[in-house]
Amino acid sequence: MIEMGCGTLTIPAGALRGRDLSKVTPAQLEALAMGPGAQPAPRSCPPATCRLPKDGHSYHTEGVPNGLESDYSAYLDTLLLDGDVLFWEFEKIRLTLADRTTLLPDFFVVTAEGKAEFHETKGFWREDARAKIKIAAQQFPCFVFKGVKKGKEG
Structure with missing residues (x-):
């Protein structure tokens, strides 16, 4: 089943099979996620609710970039201005890996060569994130997946 979050697309793997992803537009991705008879996602998001962190842990609020994600979005903007990237979106597409696992x-990034890529930023890579x-x-061999970790130089 397709779940529509606030501005987030959930696309099943089968919907992408046989498609030339270099020619898929953001509007077409949204149509794939909606499926037949679905309603478009609302354009304004309700205020985010937060959970209190415990034992020094922090929680990510969906749709709100943290410091590393903000820095990386600025980097992607420079690539966009240079023409190396055609398009990018923050937390736009949710991939379903298994039941109750997404x-x-x-970042969803379309490069100048037309490659569709997902970039995941982490300050520290835990084993579950790597898996x-x-x-x-x-499961999604049509996409390139890149892990990004901030180095000492930034």
């Missing part, structure tokens, strides 16, 4: 990559991105790469 992956919401940080999810590897499973996603196996």
Whole structure:
């Protein structure tokens, strides 16, 4: 089943099979996610609710970039201005890996060569995050998956 979050698309793997992804527009991706008879996602999001962190952990609020994601979006903007990237979106597409298991990559990027890529930013890569991105790469071979970690130089 397709779940529509606030501005987030959930696309089943079968909907992408046989398509030339270099020619798929953002509007077509949204239509694929909606499926037949579905309603478009609302354009305004309700205020985010937060959970209190415990033991020094922090929680990510969906749709709100953290510091690393903000820095990476600025980097993608420079690539966009240079013409290396045609399009990018933050947390736009949710991939269903299995029942009750999804992956919401940080960035969906279309390169100047027409390649569709997902970029996942992490300050520290935990084993479950590595496993999810590897499973996603196996189930969605039409996309390129990249892990991004901030280095000492920024």
